[in-house]
Amino acid sequence: MKCTSAEAAKFVAKLQQDYLNRLSLEEQSSTFLASVGEDVESVRPEYDYEETKEYLSDLEMKIRKVKHAINVFNTITLIPEFDITIDEMLVYIPQLTKKKEKLKEMANKLPKDRSYEIIGSNVIDYRYVNYDLKKVRHDLDVISEELSKAQLALDSVNHTVTFEIEI
Numbered sequence: 001m002k003c004t005s006a007e008a009a010k011f012v013a014k015l016q017q018d019y020l021n022r023l024s025l026e027e028q029s030s031t032f033l034a035s036v037g038e039d040v041e042s043v044r045p046e047y048d049y050e051e052t053k054e055y056l057s058d059l060e061m062k063i064r065k066v067k068h069a070i071n072v073f074n075t076i077t078l079i080p081e082f083d084i085t086i087d088e089m090l091v092y093i094p095q096l097t098k099k100k101e102k103l104k105e106m107a108n109k110l111p112k113d114r115s116y117e118i119i120g121s122n123v124i125d126y127r128y129v130n131y132d133l134k135k136v137r138h139d140l141d142v143i144s145e146e147l148s149k150a151q152l153a154l155d156s157v158n159h160t161v162t163f164e165i166e167i
Contacts, residue, residue: 001165005073005086005158008165012066019059026052062167069165077161081153089154096147103140107133 003011029045030052059163074086111133115125 001167002162003165004160004162005070008066008070008073008163009158012070013061014065015066019056019063022052022056022059035151065167066165073163077157077163079153079157082150086154086157087148092156093147093150096143096150099139100143100147103136103143106131107137107140109133133139 026047029047030049032045034040034043034045058112071087077086078084079086079089082092097140106129109129111129113127115127
């Protein structure tokens with residue numbers, strides 16, 4: 001089966017949903033109630049333990065194979081604009097996101113802000129930023145742009161580059 005990483009991820013999600021659906025069906029039909037005197041066969045739900053076991057086992061194998069293929073793809077496929085693998089990009093994007101959040105918080109501070117930490121004192125304290133706000137705002141713009149480029153580059157590879165999955 002040839003597909004993109006995005007298609008493979010959707011396929012895994014479908015397989016996992018099929019698995020959960022079959023488990024739910026098994027839960028409902030593997031046991032049943034019948035009243036005393038009632039014809040047990042007339043209320044027996046359709047259920048085949050061996051068939052269910054094989055079906056679930058087959059789905060588990062498919063999920064393993066597809067996830068493994070995605071993992072291999074992620075470790076060997078380079079993102080050209082960044083010259084790193086998808087696997088590395090999946091670490092890099094959260095790092096950029098964390099930096100962006102930190103810079104955003106720093107950029108939104110006032111140069112001088114009244115502190116309300118000491119209650120009951122007649123002394124007014126002020127908290128001052130101890131960094132160049134312009135530099136932080138510039139770095140925020142740079143990191144935001146880098147994050148956007150990284151996400152778009154990853155999306156592009158995940159939606160265009162295909163690989164083979166042996167199922």
